[in-house]
Amino acid sequence: MEKRQDISPQEFKKSVKPMTPLYGIDYGTKRIGVAVSDLMWMTATPLKIVSSWSELDSVLQERGVGGFVVGLPRLMNGEEGEQAALTRQWAEKLQKKYSVPVLFWDERLSSSAVTRLFVQQADLSRKRQKEVLDKAAAAYILQGALDLLSNIS
Numbered sequence: 001m002e003k004r005q006d007i008s009p010q011e012f013k014k015s016v017k018p019m020t021p022l023y024g025i026d027y028g029t030k031r032i033g034v035a036v037s038d039l040m041w042m043t044a045t046p047l048k049i050v051s052s053w054s055e056l057d058s059v060l061q062e063r064g065v066g067g068f069v070v071g072l073p074r075l076m077n078g079e080e081g082e083q084a085a086l087t088r089q090w091a092e093k094l095q096k097k098y099s100v101p102v103l104f105w106d107e108r109l110s111s112s113a114v115t116r117l118f119v120q121q122a123d124l125s126r127k128r129q130k131e132v133l134d135k136a137a138a139a140y141i142l143q144g145a146l147d148l149l150s151n152i153s
Helices: 009-015 053-063 082-098 110-122 126-149
Strands: 022-026 032-037 044-050 067-072 102-106
Touching (some): 032 126, 044 126, 067 082, 067 126, 082 102, 102 126
Parallel strands (some): 022 067
Antiparallel strands (some): 032 044
16 A cells, blocks of 8 residues: 655645634544634634534534644654554545645644643543543644644745
């Protein structure tokens, strides 16, 4: 199987229609965290946790779609494992369905960073953390990409 070259952040920025929202995606086989950017691509906001294509469709139809930043779960050594392969397969379907660019973002430690924030800053219970973790991780992933994209001319 031939591995396709991922789109670069520069190519991604050039290919996304201006003044359209970007979506951050934290893909999981059971739950998908979704975050959305403002139209100026400055701020990521946790949006929702979905578990099906129809739920995702309804979320995206509300605002329109400029592009997706999908968290890619690499192993700690930087290699891609089984979960990364599943994420790539799902993102390929996403890209075909919506015909907009997809930028993969290294999501190593994003969930642990968000969890640490919940515990240290927000003092959320474990139950409440589970309810918001995936969409907060999606926002963390998206904000990292937005910060990078803001520095690309």
